[in-house]
Amino acid sequence: MKHSHRILIFATFAISVGLLPGCQKADKSKSESVKPAKVEKLPVETDLATITLTEDANRRLGITTAAVAEREVIRRRTLGGQAIVPIGKTIVVSSPLAGIVTRSGDQAIPPPGTRVAVGTPLLSIKPLLSAERDVMTPAEQVQLVGARANLMAAQTVAAGDVDRGNAEVEGAQIAFDRASKLFADRAGARRAVDDAEAQLNIAKSNLAAAKERDKQLKELLKMLDVQSPDGEVTPLPMTTPIGGLVNRVDISEGQTVASGTVLFEVVNLDTIWIRVPVFVDMLAEIQQDEPAKLVSLSGDTLPHDVMANPIAAPPTADAMSSSADLYYEVDNSKLALRPGQRIGVELPTSKKASSLVVPNAAILFDIYGGGWVYAMTGERQYTRNRVSVQFVDGDEAMLAAGPEVGTKVVVDGAAELFGTEFGAGK
Structure with a gap:
């Protein structure tokens, strides 16, 4: 019995020793098959960016398109300007x-x-x-009364000249109208019309001179009224x-x-000047004789287009900032700019370049700042294409890279397509 028990223990040990290398080999092969990382190949970007709409969805989104164009454009640089009071205002x-x-x-x-x-x-x-001038001497009073009397007589004559001038103008106007009617009816000569017109012009000139003389005499009479009847000095109004x-x-x-x-x-601020400091190395690029466009300091357009015209102004510069000043004049009735207020100014450059042009409303930007447009690649099929925006001019965007010329891009409904592609609103 003991002998058989020893044989069983030995057999069991032998089997365990024989299976041990096999288990170690299996565990080793299993550890070698597990990788530390797994890289999955993603689909191509264009496969993710193509949207096909049903006819009903296309109608509900109100999709409108515009063709990509290419033309010569002038780039504008936006700089900061300062409103100043014009000289003489x-x-x-x-x-x-x-x-x-x-x-x-x-x-x-x-x-x-x-x-x-x-x-x-x-x-x-x-x-x-002064004390000695508080009361005029009798001689001075006589001189003042005489001067006032002479001026009053001259002013009376001037008033009569004005009345006579009005009558002469009325008579000359009647004669001119009569001569013009006769000439229109072919019953009078052209010379009579010319003579009547000349007489009318002479009468108007005489009337204008009489009115001016009457006005000057009245002002002189007011200047002699230095004292009121009670002896006090009359205040001088400052207008x-x-x-x-x-x-x-x-x-x-x-x-x-x-x-x-x-x-x-x-100060009169109906018109105001805009002083624009420009880096001296940029002066050669700026078209200094062309109007500039006013925008906000952020570059956004104002509620209405405001153009500033270049003007001749004293040449000024700043050595500390290495800048020279350009001056523009603008109507300030609607802007209501204040002296010293800052405003953005879009200056046209002298360099023309060919560029792709699309409506600004067609441009979309992702969370990383990348620009995109949806190009129409088939019936109710739209593909998202990457674009590189150079600058924006009003309602148009100038592209450095984008779809080919003639490609139709989505304008109205582009944001809805963007939301449809990425599941916004779900």
């Missing part, structure tokens, strides 16, 4: 004599920023006379010679000022 008004600042009537002195019209009295100056905005007020009501003291400043 800033008026500084000073006091012509020593006096006290008072209101003009019941109107208070307007604060800076107030819009005023040309000829508006902003304030008045009550003259200060603005131009319309615009009150930019600065350097005095206050009741202040005593000397002759030549600055009272206020008015």
